[in-house]
Amino acid sequence: MNFNIVEFEASFGTSKQIKPSCCPEFVFVGRSNVGKSSLINKLFNRNKLARVSSMPGKTATINFFKSEAVRFVDLPGYGYAKTSKKEKTRWNELINGYFLGNRNIAIVFLLLDIRNKPSNEDMIMISMLKQMQIPFTIIFTKVDKIAKTKIPDQIKYISSFINMGNVKSLAFSAETGQGVAEIKTLIDKILNKLNKK
Numbered sequence: 514m515n516f517n518i519v520e521f522e523a524s525f526g527t528s529k530q531i532k533p534s535c536c537p538e539f540v541f542v543g544r545s546n547v548g549k550s551s552l553i554n555k556l557f558n559r560n561k562l563a564r565v566s567s568m569p570g571k572t573a574t575i576n577f578f579k580s581e582a583v584r585f586v587d588l589p590g591y592g593y594a595k596t597s598k599k600e601k602t603r604w605n606e607l608i609n610g611y612f613l614g615n616r617n618i619a620i621v622f623l624l625l626d627i628r629n630k631p632s633n634e635d636m637i638m639i640s641m642l643k644q645m646q647i648p649f650t651i652i653f654t655k656v657d658k659i660a661k662t663k664i665p666d667q668i669k670y671i672s673s674f675i676n677m678g679n680v681k682s683l684a685f686s687a688e689t690g691q692g693v694a695e696i697k698t699l700i701d702k703i704l705n706k707l708n709k710k
Contacts, residue, residue: 519557519580526574528610534617538584543624545590548654551687592634621649631674650681657686
C-alpha cells in the first residue's frame with residue numbers, strides 16, 4: 514500500500530457512535546504514553562497526523578485514519594492512574610465496545626514499553642485478544658531508551674510474562690525509525706493475503 518496516502522477520518526467518544534466496519538482495520542492499542550501516536554506518525558511520515566501529548570491519558574477517543582481501502586484505528590490509552598473512575602469506565606466501554614462490534618480487524622498492534630514488564634491492563638488485553646481469537650503482534654516501543662545490547666534480553670524478559678505461542682513481536686523507536694520498515698512489510702503482507710481471499 515501507499516503509506517503516503519492517509520488522512521484523519523473521524524473520532525468517536527462512545528462505541529455507539531462508531532460507524533460499521535467497511536474494510537480491513539489495523540488497530541493500535543496500549544497503555545497511556547506508550548507511544549501509539551508517535552508510531553502512527555512515524556509509520557506515515559507525518560508529524561501531526563496523530564496527536565502526541567506530553568500528558569498521558571489525554572487520548573480519550575477512538576481515532577480513525579483512512580488510507581485507500583483500509584482503516585487505521587488508534588484506541589484510547591489505558592492504565593493512567595490519575596484518570597477519574599468515570600472516565601476509566603467510559604474508556605473501557607469504548608475499547609470493549611470496539612472489539613465486540615463485529616469489526617473487520619486485520620491485526621492488532623499491541624504496544625509495550627520495552628523498559629517495563631507488562632502491566633495488569635496489558636495482560637488483560639492480551640488475554641482478551643487471545644480469547645476472541647483476534648490476531649495481534651506485540652511492538653516493543655522506546656527501544657532507543659536502552660542499550661542496543663540489552664534489547665534481546667529485555668524482550669526475552671518481558672516475553673516471559675506472556676504465553677507468546679505464535680505471537681510475533683517487533684522492536685520500534687520513534688526517534689531512530691527502527692522497526693518502521695518491518696511494520697510496513699507486515700501490513701503489506703497481511704493486505705496481500707486478504708486480497709487473495
